Amino acid sequence: MRYIEVTVNTPAEEIDLRCERMTAMGAGGFVIENEEDFKEFLEHNHQYWDYVDEELENKFLGVSRIKCYLTDDEDGLAVLRQIRAAYPELTTAFVEDSDWENNWREYYKPIEVGEKLVVVPEWEEAPDDGRVPLRLDPGLIFGTGSHATTRMCLAALEKFCAPGVRVLDLGCGSGILGIGALLLGCERCLGVDIDPKAPDVVMSNAALNNIGPDRMTAWAGDILGDAGLRVRIGGGWQLVLANIVADVIIPLSAQVRQFMAPEAIFICSGIIENRWPETEAALKANGFEILDHRSEEEWHCFVCS
Numbered sequence: 001m002r003y004i005e006v007t008v009n010t011p012a013e014e015i016d017l018r019c020e021r022m023t024a025m026g027a028g029g030f031v032i033e034n035e036e037d038f039k040e041f042l043e044h045n046h047q048y049w050d051y052v053d054e055e056l057e058n059k060f061l062g063v064s065r066i067k068c069y070l071t072d073d074e075d076g077l078a079v080l081r082q083i084r085a086a087y088p089e090l091t092t093a094f095v096e097d098s099d100w101e102n103n104w105r106e107y108y109k110p111i112e113v114g115e116k117l118v119v120v121p122e123w124e125e126a127p128d129d130g131r132v133p134l135r136l137d138p139g140l141i142f143g144t145g146s147h148a149t150t151r152m153c154l155a156a157l158e159k160f161c162a163p164g165v166r167v168l169d170l171g172c173g174s175g176i177l178g179i180g181a182l183l184l185g186c187e188r189c190l191g192v193d194i195d196p197k198a199p200d201v202v203m204s205n206a207a208l209n210n211i212g213p214d215r216m217t218a219w220a221g222d223i224l225g226d227a228g229l230r231v232r233i234g235g236g237w238q239l240v241l242a243n244i245v246a247d248v249i250i251p252l253s254a255q256v257r258q259f260m261a262p263e264a265i266f267i268c269s270g271i272i273e274n275r276w277p278e279t280e281a282a283l284k285a286n287g288f289e290i291l292d293h294r295s296e297e298e299w300h301c302f303v304c305s
Contacts, residue, residue, distance in 0.1 A: 002072040004080060005093045012064045019066060021086065026079040031067040052090045069095070111145045114155030117180055119145030122208055132183050135208040136176060137201075145176060149269040152294045152301035153243045154180050160239050160265050161185045168192075168237035169258055170223050170252065171244035171270075175202030175216070181239060182211055190233065191218040224251055242268040246275035250282040257287070265291075269301035276300040 010018050019030050070076035070151070072094065084090055092236035111119045118131040126133035126214055136145065145151065154177065169178040172191030175198075183190055191202050202218035220231040238261045242249055251269045256266055266288065272281050273295075280290065283304055292303035 001096070003095050004070040004072050005095050006068050006070060006078055006080060006083060006090055007092070008083070008087045008090045010064050010066050010068045015064055018087070022066070022068065022083055025082040026075075027068045027070065027083060027085075029068055033065040033067070046222060057079050059114070113145060113151050113152070113180075114158045116158055116184060117154055118177075119154075119176070132177065132228075134180050134183055136174060136179075136205050136262040137208065148297040148299045149243050149271075149301065150176060152296055152299070153177050153210040153241060153267055153269050156267050156292065156294065156301055157181055157239065157241065158184060160267075162185065165238045166236065166261075167239045167241065168233065168239065170242040170256075171248065172198060172202055172218060172241075174183070174198075175205045175218060175242070177241045177243060178202070178216065179206055179209055179211060181241075182206075182215055183209060186239065188215045189217070191216070192221055192223055192229070192233065192239075193218070194220070194222050196220045224248065224255070230255065230258065233259055235259055238264045240264060240266045242266070243270050245270045246272065247277050249279055251278075253282045253286045253288065266304040267301065271299070271300065 008018065008022075008186055015032060019032075022030070070079050080092070082166075109121070110124055112131065113119055113134075116132055117134050118127055118129070120126045120133045120135050122135050122137045126135075134145070145154070157177065157180065161181050163185055165181070165186040166180055167181045167186050167189040169175070169181075169189060169191040172178055172193045175191050178189035179192045179202075191198070193199075193202075199218035203213065203216065206212070206216040219229070219232075223229060235258060237259050240256060240260055242252060242256070246291075249271065252268075259264065268279075268283075276293075276295075279300070280293070280302065282291065283302060288304040290302055291305055294301040294303075
């Protein structure tokens with residue numbers, strides 16, 4: 001079935017009133033895009049600041065929108081006429097019901113990473129080119145292989161993967177880095193993320209790659225704020241990964257040594273262009289030697305010992 005997507009630009013203070021009026025007209029299932037909600041999200045989620053670019057900020061600047069979906073038939077058109085009479089500035093578009101369910105998948109295709117891996121959405125066939133397929137169910141948690149920071153980390157960790165290597169992935173998101181390390185031969189991985197949804201997502205993605213809980217474990221927690229969590233993680237990890245943001249990596253650089261075995265490698269990324277000098281300075285101030293500094297699409301990745 002085809003639906004009519006109706007968008008009404010709305011002053012923030014009138015959102016509730018207009019939703020009430022549109023409900024009386026027969027509309028429902030509202031989606032609200034609110035500048036204040038966007039600002040509140042950023043205020044309580046500082047770890048995502050570096051991922052917010054000017055285009056995204058401008059989308060929400062001074063604007064709130066109400067969206068609803070009407071059936072493309074006489075009943076839906078009758079409701080649309082009422083809404084248009086009240087709010088003639090509205091815009092419309094047509095979508096198929098299948099669009100919501102499946103069309104987003106077309107944006108995820110196999111991605112070659114480094115020299116050895118290819119990230120493959122679970123519904124796609126893996127290319128027969130000798131690369132190791134890393135299967136993933138792209139979702140709401142960061143880490144699909146499409147972002148430059150993820151690609152750089154996966155490429156950087158290749159040379160340090162070997163049997164017996166224990167991996168700690170801080171800010172693990174989807175689990176893509178730890179899973180990649182295991183597929184390349186590492187022994188086991190612990191992923192930690194502040195998002196409480198992360199452990200389920202990580203273990204689901206690990207299962208797609210035939211990796212069980214004997215090799216992959218995931219915990220939810222705040223690595224910077226929870227001393228008990230840091231004790232629980234312990235030390236002796238030979239490869240530590242942190243694809244987060246500069247605001248986390250900078251303070252983390254003072255704490256991460258406690259997790260690392262002698263001669264361990266620390267790979268960190270998620271560092272936007274204007275933050276790499278202070279991140280590098282923090283790493284050096286905390287005793288790290290920079291072995292490699294990569295950059296791609298205005299993002300930076302450090303390999304340290």
